[in-house]
Amino acid sequence: MLKRNNISSIFVLDQDEALTFYTEVLGLEIDTDMDFGPMRWLTVRVPGDPKAILLEKPGAPAHDETTADQIRSLVTKGAGGGWLAFTTDDLDEMYARVTAAGVDVTQEIVEQPYGRDFAIRDPFGNQIRIGDIRE
Secondary structure, three states: OOOOOOOEEOOOOOOHHHHHHHHOOOOOOOEEEOOOOOEEEEEOOOOOOOOOOEEEEEOOOOOOOHHHHHHHHHOOOOOOEEEEEEEOOHHHHHHHHHHHHOOOOOOOOEEEEEEEEEEEOOOOOOOEEEEEOOO
């Protein structure tokens, strides 16, 4: 039986830029950053959360160059297939933080049936929702 989701991944086009965005803008922390042979294994996580997010650059060993080019094209259109959702205790502060950093806000804070949230895109086009979710 499965016990939990250990790791998820999203495609990014530049791992250094992604690392800056996810750690300095969103406040995540580095989980792993190592040379894994043909690729850089770069994961981040919400502080205190055991689940990691792989910031995966399209290419070898998982993709040939033609496929990697297609993935890069889809990611920049916001259609890369990946998205993330985070919760926060202070939605207004988080919104102020990302807007001050110049992040692409695709939906301002709205009231939802489950709480309040807003939507942004990372520097590569990946969709991210940040919310204050009612328990």
